[in-house]
Amino acid sequence: MDGTGDAELLERSGNGDELAFQALFDRHAAAVMRYAWALAATREDAQDLVQETFLTAWRRAGAIRLVGASALPWLLTTCLNHSRNLKRRRARHDALPLPDEFRGDVRKAEAEDLAKERLRWVLDAIDGLSEPDRTLCRLCLIEGRSYKEAAATLGTTSGAVAKRIQRVRTILRNEVV
Structure with a gap:
């Protein structure tokens, strides 16, 4: 599936084609991981952000409409949004402990x-x-x-x-x- 474009991979993934989604993942996982690593405080958080990003992509694959030929901008934006959500959740629950x-x-x-x-x-x-x-x-x-x-x-x-x-x-x- 090397010659297949991201839009087609997403469309096929939306129809349940796991191999197409695997190809999309293999194509962009390293870049998303590097980006997540820059956003996250820990390695585990970065891995969670990548997982959440691709899980979102899998769930919404048939509905994603790319602006250009690559899915990478959409994946990076989704990763950034998940990072912001993670920071908001932590900020709501982080407080100084009482003695x-x-x-x-x-x-x-x-x-x-x-x-x-x-x-x-x-x-x-x-x-x-x-x-x-x-x-x-x-x-x-x-x-x-x-x-x-x-x-x-x-x-x-x-x-x-x-x-x-x-x-x-x-x-x-x-x-x-």
Whole structure:
């Protein structure tokens, strides 16, 4: 399939031709890997980006319309988009960990007093929030529960929890300034 153009390989791949997709992969995998390596923080992330890029190409092969003769620009753009999605996912979930004394259900009065003393501004800001936001702060930011667990507790979606936590973090950050 050396003489076959990328557009034809994509069309044949869209019809389930695995050999055509393999030829497309063999033709562009090294370039996509080099590009992914430049975008990613780790080798594993780069490999995941390449995998996601070609998985997207396989799923959408019949619908992809190339601007030129090569599929490489489309593959690189798709890789860049997957990289941005990965960075957004990590940014949403990356936060500085709370010290152990603030995690979970604090039972000792001394630890609770110390926490209140060290985080008075946070507690005051949290007290000014609505009840659902206070509950989310307790579940996600203090107890370290996942957004999915918090959503199940509050009877909402994890997306809604993520948005509210993002808004609450902004409010808390503004309280520091």
